[in-house]
Amino acid sequence: xxxxxxxxxxxxxxxxxxxxxxxxxxxxxxxxxxxxxxxxxxxxxxxxxxxxxxxxxxxxxxxxxxxxxxxxxxxxxxxxxxxxxxxxxxxxxxxxxxxxxxxxxxxxxx
Amino acid sequence: xxxxxxxxxxxxxxxxxxxxxxxxxxxxxxxxxxxxxxxxxxxxxxxxxxxxxxxxxxxxxxxxxxxxxxxxxxxxxxxxxxxxxxxxxxxxxxxxxxxxxxxxxxxxxxxxxxxxxxxxxxxxxxxxxxxxxxxxxxxxxxxxxxxxxxxxxxxxxxxxxxxxxxxxxxxxxxxxxxxxxxxxxxxxxxxxxxxxxxxxxxxxxxxxxxxxxxxxxxxxxxxxxxx
Numbered sequence: 001x002x003x004x005x006x007x008x009x010x011x012x013x014x015x016x017x018x019x020x021x022x023x024x025x026x027x028x029x030x031x032x033x034x035x036x037x038x039x040x041x042x043x044x045x046x047x048x049x050x051x052x053x054x055x056x057x058x059x060x061x062x063x064x065x066x067x068x069x070x071x072x073x074x075x076x077x078x079x080x081x082x083x084x085x086x087x088x089x090x091x092x093x094x095x096x097x098x099x100x101x102x103x104x105x106x107x108x109x110x
Numbered sequence: 111x112x113x114x115x116x117x118x119x120x121x122x123x124x125x126x127x128x129x130x131x132x133x134x135x136x137x138x139x140x141x142x143x144x145x146x147x148x149x150x151x152x153x154x155x156x157x158x159x160x161x162x163x164x165x166x167x168x169x170x171x172x173x174x175x176x177x178x179x180x181x182x183x184x185x186x187x188x189x190x191x192x193x194x195x196x197x198x199x200x201x202x203x204x205x206x207x208x209x210x211x212x213x214x215x216x217x218x219x220x221x222x223x224x225x226x227x228x229x230x231x232x233x234x235x236x237x238x239x240x241x242x243x244x245x246x247x248x249x250x251x252x253x254x255x256x257x258x259x260x261x262x263x264x265x266x267x268x269x270x271x272x273x274x275x276x277x278x279x280x281x282x283x284x285x286x287x288x289x290x291x292x293x294x295x296x297x298x299x300x301x302x303x304x305x306x307x308x309x310x311x312x313x314x315x316x317x318x319x320x321x322x323x324x325x326x327x328x329x330x331x332x333x334x335x336x337x
Contacts, residue, residue, distance in 0.1 A: 002204060003236070006119040014115050028119075035232045035262050082261045082295045092297030102119045102236070107113050 003036065003102065004044035010104045011054050020109035023054040027108075031101040032066040033082075066099030123237055125192040130240025131213065134223065136180035138330030140323045141223045143239055145263055146247030147256075148229030153181045154306040155247060155315075156224060160188040162316055167323055170215050172225040174203040181226060190216060202233035208240055222323050231256065235263035243268035244327065250274040250281055254288035257295060264292055269300040269318060276305040 011026050026045075030036045038061045049055050066079040070086035071093035077086070084094045118124070134141050135312055160169055170191040173182040177194075182194040193211045193255050195203060208225060215223070225241065246267040248256055251274060257264040264270060278285065285290040285303075292299060300318060304311035 002123075002200065002202070002233075003119055006122065009122075010115065010117045010119065013287075014113055014117075018111070018113055020111065020113075033262055033265065035236055044213070082258060082265070082291075084265075084295060084297055095299075104115045104117045104119060106112055106114045109111060 001044045001048075004041055005047055007041075007045060007059075007104055008048050008052070008054060011057070011107055012052060014107055015053055016106075016110065020107075021053060022110050023057045023107055023110060025060055025108035026054070027056045027060040027105045028062065029064055029101040029103040029105045030061050031064045031099040032094070033099040034102055036061075036102070062105070064098050064101045067097045068094045069097050070094055098106050113290075120236065120238075123205050125239035126209055126335065127240045130205055130209050131242070134217070134240060134328070135326075137217045137220070138327050139217065139220050139223055140326040141235065141241045142223065142319075142322075143225050143227060143234070143244045144247065145209035145227045145231075145234045145244060145267070146229065146271075147231055147249070147252055149270075150229070150247040150249040150252065151306050152226050152229065152247050153184055155273065155304070156226060157184060157188060158306050158309070158312055159224075159316065159319065160185065160190055162191055162312070163320070164188065167320065168219055168221045170223050172203075172208060172211060172222050172223060174207075174226060174228045176228060177282060178198070197228055201226050201228055201230050202237050203239050204237045205239045220320075231260040231263050235260075235266050239305065245269045245271060247271045247273050248288070250277045250283045254284045254291070257288065257291040261295055264299075265295050267296065267299060269302055270296075271315060272301065272303040273306055275303045275310060276308045 011023050015023050042059050045059050068079045069076045070091050072091040073089040074086040085092055144152050171185045172193050174195050176197055176199055179194045185192040193214055195207050204335050244267045246263050302315045304315055
């Protein structure tokens with residue numbers, strides 16, 4: 001619910017800054033390693049957006065896969081089964097490259 | 111018309127969390143965000159910890175709860191300052207809730223603030239609240255499958271407390287699988303098997319915690335010297 005409110009706040013502010021009166025679509029980038037359930041997010045967003053310029057807006061969710069980079073050998077790879085070890089050299093010094101996103105990417109307005 | 115936005119949804123929360131962290135770091139206070147399922151033993155761990163350490167460490171507790179003050183009443187019985195935050199149905203604490211109660215604590219007199227989050231393995235993991243570390247409590251009776259089902263809360267934790275080890279003989283909990291899954295997700299985590307009921311393993315937890323609190327004090331002293 002708090003995340004849906006965050007999305008709505010960003011969408012309404014951005015629309016107002018651009019003199020838009022209606023928000024048709026909100027596109028999100030959601031990392032694989034986040035605790036977002038798109039169906040519940042849509043439900044919360046729809047409830048919060050009622051009686052605002054975002055009422056009826058479509059929430060489009062693009063899931064960003066979890067990938068990492070090994071700080072020892074420099075290899076980049078997909079992180080499968082949440083295993084944070086380098087598949088090349090087995091190092092545990094793995095940093096997340098993508099998969100933690102929680103972003104409003106763009107809006108479709110009129 | 112399409113508008114490119116690229117805004118982080120949690121930016122506002124993270125900014126407030128940074129303020130909270132900065133303010134408490136300035137006082138040399140170590141802040142722990144205690145997370146885990148309802149019934150995993152977060153409050154029991156806290157009660158044992160306060161009873162064991164309150165003579166050597168000045169502790170305060172912020173209790174997050176949906177509607178009640180039951181946990182805060184348990185903590186109050188141990189004679190340390192406790193503040194209740196009721197989220198009114200909200201499934202996690204956020205940084206603003208923590209910031210809004212800080213003035214009610216005498217920060218000059220504290221070494222450690224433990225913030226007990228709402229019992230939940232999902233949302234608390236997404237919201238920074240100004241802590242130095244997150245600690246996740248997983249109890250034996252929840253099953254060893256939880257780390258991979260709720261990976262973020264185990265990935266974010268500096269330490270995972272495996273509570274209720276006294277019940278191991280009565281359950282089919284596979285300790286080896288739990289340890290493998292947690293360390294695969296989080297290779298640098300500190301794993302602490304304990305039983306809050308029998309006291310087994312608690313000394314190792316106390317030592318870990320005391321070390322963190324001391325390191326924070328030292329950091330404050332170093333920063334003061336550098337100025």
